[in-house]
Amino acid sequence: xxxxxxxxxxxxxxxxxxxxxxxxxxxxxxxxxxxxxxxxxxxxxxxxxxxxxxxxxxxxxxxxxxxxxxxxxxxxxxxxxxxxxxxxxxxxxxxxxxxxxxxxxxxxxxxxxxxxxxxxxxxxxxxxxxxxxxxxxxxxxxxxxxxxxxxxxxxxxxxxxxxxxxxxxxxxxxxxxxxxxxxxxxxxxxxxxxxxxxxxxxxxxxxxxxxxxxxxxxxxxxxxxxxxxxxxxxxxxxxxxxxxxxxxxxxxxxxxxxxxxxxxxxxxxxxxxxxxxxxxxxxxxxxxxxxxxxxxxxxxxxxxxxxxxxxxxxxxxxxxxxxxxxxxxxxxxxxxxxxxxxxxxxxxxxxxxxxxxxxxxxxxxxxxxxxxxxxxxxxxxxxxxxxxxxxxxxxxxxxxxxxxxxxxxxxxxxxxxxxxxxxxxxxxxxxxxxxxxxxxxxxxxxxxxxxxxxxxxxxxxxxxxxxxxxxxxxxxxxxxxxxxxxxxxxxxxxxxxxxxxxxxxxxxxxxxxxxxxxxxxxxxxxxxxxxxxxxxxxxxxxxxxxxxxxxxxxxx
Numbered sequence: 001x002x003x004x005x006x007x008x009x010x011x012x013x014x015x016x017x018x019x020x021x022x023x024x025x026x027x028x029x030x031x032x033x034x035x036x037x038x039x040x041x042x043x044x045x046x047x048x049x050x051x052x053x054x055x056x057x058x059x060x061x062x063x064x065x066x067x068x069x070x071x072x073x074x075x076x077x078x079x080x081x082x083x084x085x086x087x088x089x090x091x092x093x094x095x096x097x098x099x100x101x102x103x104x105x106x107x108x109x110x111x112x113x114x115x116x117x118x119x120x121x122x123x124x125x126x127x128x129x130x131x132x133x134x135x136x137x138x139x140x141x142x143x144x145x146x147x148x149x150x151x152x153x154x155x156x157x158x159x160x161x162x163x164x165x166x167x168x169x170x171x172x173x174x175x176x177x178x179x180x181x182x183x184x185x186x187x188x189x190x191x192x193x194x195x196x197x198x199x200x201x202x203x204x205x206x207x208x209x210x211x212x213x214x215x216x217x218x219x220x221x222x223x224x225x226x227x228x229x230x231x232x233x234x235x236x237x238x239x240x241x242x243x244x245x246x247x248x249x250x251x252x253x254x255x256x257x258x259x260x261x262x263x264x265x266x267x268x269x270x271x272x273x274x275x276x277x278x279x280x281x282x283x284x285x286x287x288x289x290x291x292x293x294x295x296x297x298x299x300x301x302x303x304x305x306x307x308x309x310x311x312x313x314x315x316x317x318x319x320x321x322x323x324x325x326x327x328x329x330x331x332x333x334x335x336x337x338x339x340x341x342x343x344x345x346x347x348x349x350x351x352x353x354x355x356x357x358x359x360x361x362x363x364x365x366x367x368x369x370x371x372x373x374x375x376x377x378x379x380x381x382x383x384x385x386x387x388x389x390x391x392x393x394x395x396x397x398x399x400x401x402x403x404x405x406x407x408x409x410x411x412x413x414x415x416x417x418x419x420x421x422x423x424x425x426x427x428x429x430x431x432x433x434x435x436x437x438x439x440x441x442x443x444x445x446x447x448x449x450x451x452x453x454x455x456x457x458x459x460x461x462x463x464x465x466x467x468x469x470x471x472x473x474x475x476x477x478x479x480x481x482x483x484x485x486x487x488x489x490x491x492x493x494x495x496x497x498x499x500x501x502x503x504x505x506x507x508x509x510x511x512x513x514x515x516x517x518x519x520x521x522x523x524x525x526x527x528x529x530x531x532x533x534x535x536x537x538x539x540x541x542x543x544x545x546x547x548x549x550x551x552x553x554x555x556x
Contacts, residue, residue, distance in 0.1 A: 011046055011062065011063055011064075011065060011068060012046060012047040013046050013047055013048065013051065013059075013062065013063065014046075014047055014048055014049070014050070014051050015047050015048070015049055016049065016050060018042070018049050019040060019049040019050045020106040020107045020110075020112075020172075022172070023040065023050060023106055023172060024050050024052075026168050026172055027040060027050050027052045027114070027168075028052045028053075030052070030161070030164060030165055030168055031052035031053035032052075032053065033164075034116075034157065034160070034161040034164065035053075035151065035153065035157070036053065036116055036117050036118065036119055036151060036153060036157065036158070036161050037051075037052065037053050037054050037055050037058065037115075037116065037117065037118035037119070037151060038050075038051075038052045038053065038114055038115070038116050038161075038165070039051050039052070039054070039075075039114065039115040039116075040104075040106075040112060040113075040114055041078065041079045041112070041113055041114070041115060042079065042110060042111065042112050042113075043079055044072075044076050044077070044079065044080075045062075045075050045076055045078065045079065045115065046062050046068070048115075049112075053149070053151075054118070054149070055097065055118040055119070055149060055150065055151050056145060056146060056147060056148045056149040056150060057095055057097070057129065057146065057147070057150060058071070058075070058095070058097070058118050059149075060141045060143070060145070060146050061095065061138075061141070062075075064141060066140075067138065067141065070094050070095075071093065071094070073094075074091055074093035074094065074099070075093065075099065075115055075118075078091070078099070078101035078113065078115045079101065079111075079113045079115075081101060082101035082102055082103050082113040083103055083111050083113060086103065087102070087103075088100050088101070088102040088162050088477065088480070089101050089102070090158075090480075090481070090484065092125075095129045095132075096120060096122075096125030096126065096128055096129050097117070097118050097119060097120060097125075097129075097151075098117050098118075098119055098120070098121045098153070098155070098158060099115060099116065099117040099118055099119075099158075100115075100116050100117050100158055100161075100162050101113050101114070101115050101116070102114055102116070102162055102165065102166065104165070104166075104169040105169065105170075105173050106169060106172055106173060114165055114169075116158065116161050116162060116165060117151075117153065117158045117161070118151060119151040119152060119153035119157070119158065120150070120151065120152050120153075121152075121153060121154060121155060126150070126152070130147075133146060155448075155481065156450065159474065159477040159478065159481075162477065163473060163474060163477065166473075228367040228368070228371040229263075231363055231364070231366070231367040232250055232252075232263040232264040232364075232367060233264045234363075235250055235264070235334075235360055235363055235364060236248055236249070236250040236264040236265070236266055236334075237266070239334055239336065239353070239356070239360065240266055240336055242352055242356070243320070243336050243339070243345075243349055243352060243353065244339055244340040244341070245266075245336035245337060245338060245339060245340070246266075246267050246315065246337075246338040246339075246340055247266060247267030247268060247314070247315075247336070247337045247338040248265070248266045248267065248334070248335060248336040248337070249262055249264070249265040249266075249268065249275075249334075249335045250262070250263050250264045250265070250332065250333075250334055250335075250364075251263060251278070251285065251332050251333040251334075251335075252331070252332040252364065252367075252368055253280075253289060253330040253331060253332050253333070254277075255330070257277070258279060258280040259277040259278060259279050259280065260277060260278040260279075260280075260285060260286065260289060260332070260333055261277050262275045262277075263332070263367075267338065284305075284321055285321055285333055285335060288321040288322075288323055288333065289323050289330060289333050291323075292323050292325060292330070293323070294320065294321065294322045294323060294350060294353070294354075295320070295321045295322075296320050296345055296346065296347065296349070296350050297317070297318060297319050297320070297321075297345070298318050298344040298345065298346065299317050299318060299344065300317040301317070314337060314338060315338045315342065316337065316338055316339065316342055316343075316344070318337065318339060318343075318344040318345050319335065319336065319337035319345065320334075320335070320336050320337075320345050320349060320350060320353065321333065321334075321335050322334045322335075322336075322350075322353050322357070324357065324360055324361050324364055325361060325400070326361050326362070326365055326396055326397065326400055327396045327397070327399040327400040327403070328399075329396070331361050331364050331365050331368070332364050332368075334353065334360070354404075354408065355469075358397075358400070358401070358404075358452060358468055359451065359452055361400075362397075362454075369381070380392075381393040383456070383457040385435055385438060385439065385457070386438055386439055386441075386442035386457050387442065388442050388445070388446075388455050388456050388457045388463070389454060389455070389456040389457075390456060390457060391456060391457070391458050391459065391464075393454075393456065394454060394456035394458070394464055394466060395518065397454050397466055398414070398466055398518045398521065398522075399518050401466060401468050401511075402511060402516070402517060402518050402521065404468075405511040406511075406516060410468070410469050411469060411470055411471045411472075411474075411510065411511065412466075412467065412468055412469065412470065412510065412511040412521075413467040413470045413471065413472055413474070413475035413508060413509065413510040413511070414464065414465070414466055414467065414475075414508070414509050414510070414521050414522065414524075414525045415464060415465040415467065415475065415478075415479055415506055415507070415508055415525060416458070416462065416463075416464055416506070416507045416522075416525040416526055416528070416529045417445070417462065417463040417464070417465065417482070417504050417505075417506050417529075418461060418462050418463075418504060418505050418506075418529055418533070419437070419438075419441060419461040419462075419502065419503075419504055420497070420498075420499060420502075420503045420504060420505055420533075420537040420538060421497055421498050421499070421537070422434070422437070422460075422461035424497065424498060425437055425493065425496075425497060425502070428493070428496060429492075429493045429496075433492065433493060436492065437491055437493075437502060438457075438461065440489060440491055440502075441463065441486060441502075441504070442455075442457070442463070444482065444485050444486050444489055445463060445465065445482060447485070448478065448481055448482045448485055449465065449478070452468050452469070453465055453466065453467050453468070453470075454466040454468075464522075464525075471510065472508060472509075472510035472542055475508050475510065475542075476508060476540060476542060479506045479508060479540045480540060482504070482506070483503070483504055483506060483538065483539070483540060486502060486503065486504050487501055487502075487503050487504075487538065488501075489502070499537065499538055503537060503538035504538070505529060505532035505533050505537050505538065505539060505540075505541075506529065506532060506539075506540045506541075507524075507525045507526060507527065507528030507529025507530070507531070507532055507540075507541055507542075507543065508525060508528055508540065508541070508542040508543060509521050509522075509524035509525040509528060509542070509543040510542075510543075512545065514545035515543075515545065524543035524545070525543060527543060528541040528542060528543040529541070
C-alpha cells in the first residue's frame with residue numbers, strides 16, 4: 001500500500017526502491033490484520049522504505065516542512081533507539097499516539113527497524129490532539145483529509161502486532177536464497193507461492209484468533225459485577241450467547257450440603273424458586289459434578305437416556321454439562337442446550353467453554369464469596385494493604401492453570417516482581433511511606449494486566465502474576481510494560497533511591513516439559529528474578545531451562 005497522495009516536494013516520505021524485495025506484501029498484510037500503522041525504516045524518518053496504513057494525522061505532520069520537526073524526537077529517532085536497545089522500545093509522541101519500534105533482520109548487513117502503532121490508546125489523547133488542530137498550534141493543518149485514517153487501539157493490540165511482526169520478519173529471513181532474488185519471476189516460483197499461501201493462512205488464523213479473543217474479552221468484561229445476582233445472570237447470558245444456546249442454567253456448589261443450587265436460568269419453564277437442589281452424584285448434573293469431567297452429548301440416545309418429558313419443551317436432545325472448578329475445588333456447574341438452528345454440540349463448543357472457564361470460575365467464586373462469606377472470610381483471600389489477591393489464592397489458581405496446560409497444551413507464564421532496594425526506601429522514609437510505595441506498585445500492576453491475569457502480593461515487597469494462555473514472549477512484552485510504568489511513576493521519595501527512581505526487577509518462567517509443576521514454575525521465576533537483581537536491577541530475565549531454545553531477550 002504505497003502512500004496514496006503525493007508527498008510534499010521537499011520532504012520525501014517513502015523510498016520503496018530501497019526496500020528488501022517482497023517485504024511490502026508481508027508488511028501490508030500485517031498492517032491490515034492488526035489495523036495499525038507499520039513503517040520500515042533504516043535511519044531518520046521520514047523517509048521510510050515502506051509505509052503501510054499510515055495514520056492520516058502522522059501523514060499531515062510529516063509532510064509539513066513547518067511541523068515535521070515536532071515528530072523528530074519520536075518517530076524521527078525511533079530507528080536509533082531501537083537499534084541501540086536491540087529490542088522493542090515503546091513511546092508516546094507529541095500527538096498522543098502510542099508507538100513501538102523494533103529492529104528486524106530482513107537483509108544481511110542492513111540495520112532495519114519497523115515503527116508500529118501510531119494509535120490513540122485513550123479518548124483523552126485523541127480529544128487533546130483534535131483540539132490542537134481545531135484551535136491550537138496545529139490548526140493550519142486542519143483539512144478534510146486529516147481524520148480520514150485515525151487509528152485507535154489498546155496496549156495489547158500493539159503488543160500482539162509487535163510479536164506477529166517479529167514472527168513475520170523471521171519467516172522472511174528464512175526464505176531460500178533463490179526465492180529472495182527471484183522477484184521478476186515470482187509468479188512461477190513454487191516456494192514463493194507456498195509463502196503467499198502460508199501468509200494467507202496466517203492472516204486467516206490471526207483474524208480468527210482476534211474474533212475469538214474479542215469474544216473472551218467481552219465475556220470477562222461483562223460478567224464483572226459487585227452484585228452477586230447480576231454476576232450469576234451475566235455469566236449465564238454471556239455463556240449462552242457464545243455457545244448459541246437458547247436454554248441454560250448456572251448452578252453453585254454448596255460444600256456444606258454437597259448440593260448444587262441453581263443461581264440463574266434461561267429458557268426453562270420453571271421459576272428459580274421452584275427448582276430443587278441437586279445432590280452430588282444425582283442425575284446427569286450431579287454425576288458430572290461428582291466426576292469433575294465435562295459431558296458433551298450430541299443426542300440422548302448416545303448415553304442411553306430417554307428424551308425429557310414433553311412438558312419440559314426441549315427442542316433438541318443435545319447438551320453440554322460443564323463442571324466449574326478452581327483447582328480441585330468444586331465451584332459450580334454450567335448446563336447449555338437447544339443450540340440455535342437445531343445443531344448438535346461438539347468438541348469445538350466444549351473448547352470454547354474451556355477457554356472461558358477460568359474467568360467463569362473466578363467470577364462465580366467471587367460472587368459466592370460476596371453472597372455467603374463473612375467479612376473475615378473475604379479478607380482471607382485478599383491482601384489488606386494492596387487489595388491484591390493473596391498468596392494462598394494464587395497458589396490455588398496456579399495449580400489449576402498448570403493442570404490445564406498439562407492437559408490441553410495451553411501456554412502459561414508466571415512473573416515474580418521485586419521492588420529494587422525497598423529496604424533502603426523503608427529505612428530512609430519510614431514504614432508508612434513504604435506501605436504507600438507498595439500500594440502504588442500494586443496499582444501499576446492492576447492497570448497493566450488483562451482481566452484473566454491474576455496478580456497477588458507474594459510477601460514483603462514481592463509480587464507475583466499468573467498469566468493464563470500466555471507464552472514467554474508475550475509475558476516479556478507485558479513485563480517490560482510494567483517495568484517501564486513503575487519506573488516512570490512519580491513515587492513521593494523515588495528520587496532518593498539508588499537508581500534515581502523506584503524500579504522493579506522481574507523474573508519470568510513459562511510452563512514447559514521442564515517446568516510442569518507449580519513448584520518448578522515458581523522456583524524458575526524466582527531464579528530468573530535473582531539473575532535480574534545480580535545483573536544490575538531494573539530489568540527482566542526469563543528463565544532458560546537446560547536444552548530449551550532461546551527465549552525472549554533480557555530487557556532492562
